[in-house]
Every structure is written in structure tokens, then in C-alpha cells.
Amino acid sequence: MKTANMPSRLNFWLDTFLTALAPAIWGSTYIVTTQFLPPDRPFTAALLRCLPSGILLVLFCKRLPLSREWGRLLVLAALNIGFFQALLFIAAYRLPGGMAAVIGSIQPLLIMAMAWLLDKRRPAVVTITASIFAVLGMAALLLSATAVMDAVGLAAAAAGAICMAGGTYLSRRWQSSLPVLAFTGWQLLLGGLILLPLSLLVDAPLPSLNLTQILGYAYLSIAGALLAYSLWFRGIARLSPVAVSSLGLLSPITAVILGWVVLDQSMRGMSLAGLLIVLASVIVVQKSMRSQA
Numbered sequence: 016m017k018t019a020n021m022p023s024r025l026n027f028w029l030d031t032f033l034t035a036l037a038p039a040i041w042g043s044t045y046i047v048t049t050q051f052l053p054p055d056r057p058f059t060a061a062l063l064r065c066l067p068s069g070i071l072l073v074l075f076c077k078r079l080p081l082s083r084e085w086g087r088l089l090v091l092a093a094l095n096i097g098f099f100q101a102l103l104f105i106a107a108y109r110l111p112g113g114m115a116a117v118i119g120s121i122q123p124l125l126i127m128a129m130a131w132l133l134d135k136r137r138p139a140v141v142t143i144t145a146s147i148f149a150v151l152g153m154a155a156l157l158l159s160a161t162a163v164m165d166a167v168g169l170a171a172a173a174a175g176a177i178c179m180a181g182g183t184y185l186s187r188r189w190q191s192s193l194p195v196l197a198f199t200g201w202q203l204l205l206g207g208l209i210l211l212p213l214s215l216l217v218d219a220p221l222p223s224l225n226l227t228q229i230l231g232y233a234y235l236s237i238a239g240a241l242l243a244y245s246l247w248f249r250g251i252a253r254l255s256p257v258a259v260s261s262l263g264l265l266s267p268i269t270a271v272i273l274g275w276v277v278l279d280q281s282m283r284g285m286s287l288a289g290l291l292i293v294l295a296s297v298i299v300v301q302k303s304m305r306s307q308a
Contacts, residue, residue: 030250033250037246038265043239044270046273049107051227051231053221058213060107066207069207071200078197087191102175109171110172122176125260126183145261152291154289155285183251187256195249202248268290271290
């Protein structure tokens, strides 16, 4: 039995690792935004992250959705890309370090609530408990921060978490005929088109960009959108929505660690305890989902 189970177990943890790379990459959004991009242009940053990579993937894959899939694809693009990325960059410009991502810790609980209410699938007690501890760990990170919190930034981060939770849940519920790369590309393209008028109407025009700023936008587009979303949607197709959303907690962990290492931001005892609690919670949720598979 152990030998027979070994491939599936290895496949599960490989899928988990590859999916975890996406939020780890997203965790670098905050330091790249604040340190390398022109200030106060959240919609432009979101647009340049999503639209170029979406165009590249769509042209590369050369696959059209079925006629009946366009409506659902537009909803997913709005939740996963357009709305979420706009709110993410608003929070990234207004909140210190990884605080914008810290609010995203509510995502696993939101998805469990959706599965419970809409699919009548009651989550395991251990999964609920681990997710609650993850929120407490994130609260320890938030409360230990010495920087002043911005109300608009906090509201944007919370709204972004709700959008991403809904998009993650529906991406698994609405199975697409498209392969992962085409599915990713169309969402990035449609989400980018949603962001385009906001960028033109709200943000100031971009100044002449220096090499550092060009590389910053390129990193956000290639690594933060093309690569990360491809891995994320691949994970959604292979893992449960709760397992995937719990991996999203690696985004604030990455952001906080980068802020500590690169920007010399405070990392006190409560912050370290919070990080350890969150990491332990992520592992417990993954093991619980593995046992239920």
C-alpha cells in the first residue's frame, strides 16, 4: 500500500510546492511597488502587470474559449485579475511592508464558508482550526507593526481578499475547456482590459522611465503575472480551493520577510511568533486536505 500511495503523495506535494511559488512571488509586489516603481499609479501598475502577459499567452496558445464560457471567464477575470490587482496595488502603495497581504489571511475561511453554504461541504474541524490560527498569526503581525495604518489601504486589502477568494472558489467550480496557459492568458487579457480605462482616467501619465522602473514593471508582468498566475490556476485545477487559498498566506510571509531583510523593518517577538503560527497553519491545512483527497 505504501508503494502504491507514494506517486500520488509525491504528486500532491509537488503540486503544492509549485502552487506555493505563486503567492511567494506575489509577496514581492509590495517591495517592488514601493521601491522601484513611479509613485501613486496603482491602476497603471496593475495594467502593466496583467495586459502584456495576457496578450503574450493568448497569442502563444491560440485557443478561444467556447461560446458558453465567455460570461464565466469575464467574471473570473474581473475577480482574479481586474478588481483584485487594482485593489492590491492601492493597498501596496498605502500600507507598509506586507500589511496589505496580511489582510488576505481571511481567504481560506471565506472559501470554506462558500463551500459549506453553496456545496454543502462541511470542512474538517482541523482545517477550520488551522485557518483560525492563521488569522490569529496574521493579527500578531498586524498588531506588532509600528507604522501607521491607512484606512483606505486596509479597506482595499480586505476587498481584494474577498475578490480573490471568490475567484479561487469559482475557478475550481467552473471547469474550463481551455488548457491552463490559455485559461490564464484570457483572464489576464480580459482583466487588463478592465484596468485600462481606470489607468487612463484616474492615474497620472507615466513619466520617462529609467532602467530600474522598466525592470520593475517587467518583473511584475513576467514573474508576477505570467508565471505566478499560470502556477496558481494549475494548482486550482489539481488541489482543493481551501488548500490553494491557504497557500496564499505565503504572500504576506514573503512580504514581511522581504521588508525585514531589505528595508530593515521591525521584526519583534510577536511578529516572529505570528510567522511561525501561519507557517504551521499552512502545513496543517495541506496535510488535512491531503488526507481528505
